[in-house]
Amino acid sequence: EIVLTQSPGTLSLSPGERATLSCRASESVSSSYLSWYQQKPGQAPRLLIYGASRRATGIPDRFSGSGSGTDFTLTISRLEPEDFAVFYCQLYGDSPRFTFGPGTKVDVK
Amino acid sequence: EVQLVESGGGLVQPGRSLRLSCAASGFTFGDYTMSWVRQAPGKGLEWVGFIRSKPYGGTIEYAASVKGRFTISRDDSKSIAYLQMNSLKTEDTAVYYCSSIAPPTNYYYYYNAMDVWGQGTTVTVSS
Numbered sequence: 001e002i003v004l005t006q007s008p009g010t011l012s013l014s015p016g017e018r019a020t021l022s023c024r025a026s027e028s029v030s031s032s033y034l035s036w037y038q039q040k041p042g043q044a045p046r047l048l049i050y051g052a053s054r055r056a057t058g059i060p061d062r063f064s065g066s067g068s069g070t071d072f073t074l075t076i077s078r079l080e081p082e083d084f085a086v087f088y089c090q091l092y093g094d095s096p097r098f099t100f101g102p103g104t105k106v107d108v109k
Numbered sequence: 110e111v112q113l114v115e116s117g118g119g120l121v122q123p124g125r126s127l128r129l130s131c132a133a134s135g136f137t138f139g140d141y142t143m144s145w146v147r148q149a150p151g152k153g154l155e156w157v158g159f160i161r162s163k164p165y166g167g168t169i170e171y172a173a174s175v176k177g178r179f180t181i182s183r184d185d186s187k188s189i190a191y192l193q194m195n196s197l198k199t200e201d202t203a204v205y206y207c208s209s210i211a212p213p214t215n216y217y218y219y220y221n222a223m224d225v226w227g228q229g230t231t232v233t234v235s236s
Contacts, residue, residue: 035222037154044206044226045146045154050219057217057224088154092221097170098144098156 002026002093004101012109019076021104023089028069033092036065036074039103040085048087049074076106084108111135111225113207118230121197129192131207131227138188139163142210144223145181145192147203147232157205160190162212175201197234204229 003026013019023034031052037045047056049065052072062077076083089101117129131143144159158171160181169181180193190207208223217224 032220035219037223039154044229045223046226047219047222047224050222050224054220056219056222090154090222096156096172097159098146100146100154100156103153 001095002029002091002099004089004091004099006087006089006101006104008104009102010105010107012107013079014109015079015081017079019074019079019083019106021074021076021087021106023067023072023074023101025070025072025091029091029093031068031072034065034067034072035090035092036063037088037090038083038085039088045088079106113209113225113227115205115207115227115230118205118232120233120235122236123197123199123234125197126193126195127197127232129194129205129207129230129232131190131192133188133190133209136209136225139185140212140215142212142221143181143183143190144208144210145190146206146208146223146226147201148206148229149200149203152203155203157192159210165212194232197232199234202232202234204231 005024007022034052036049039045053065064075086103086105088103091099112134114132142161145157160169178196183190206229207227209225
């Protein structure tokens with residue numbers, strides 16, 4: 001079973017700063033099936049990035065994803081006030097079919 | 110407008126059953142894989158299971174934590190997905206979300222990512 005680890009657990013930044021979030025898989029995975037979601041308090045998750053680097057429909061270009069193998073990164077180039085949230089990486093694999101990372105909370109410094 | 114609306118949550122005693130529904134609108138429901146994801150209070154996201162569309166075999170898969178207790182089904186004529194939860198445990202307490210996964214033939218195909226989510230329904234298992 002592949003395990004996803006996210007770091008840091010919490011990232012404290014100010015609006016306008018750059019956020020770099022990491023997702024590491026316990027073994028090499030297909031980047032085609034690595035996704036990122038944003039979840040704000042009291043809301044459902046929202047798909048941001050799929051295929052490791054492709055932005056979902058309507059997602060601003062300040063969000064970008066990269067990586068391959070075991071190491072993946074979500075970057076928010078300049079944090080807007082509405083970007084503060086918890087971010088999850090997710091893998092579609094063999095067993096279990098879907099695995100989520102534990103999440104990284106981006107909060108206001 | 111593409112929309113998923115969950116219902117059926119509530120307070121239930123351990124060992125009892127509950128059925129959740131997920132009503133879809135704004136897209137061709139029968140073409141999509143439908144998934145259930147839950148989130149325990151203050152915790153992260155946990156995949157529960159999914160049901161593929163009939164063109165893709167209609168197969169169903171579950172997380173190990175619910176296999177044998179939970180059953181996913183769908184009624185394409187009504188555009189509704191269901192999550193039947195039996196033998197509920199206190200650790201099943203969570204917000205339950207349904208989500209849709211577009212097929213590869215869709216213009217907007219997201220490589221098996223969950224592109225649309227409902228607002229969630231809360232299940233509390235407690236005596």
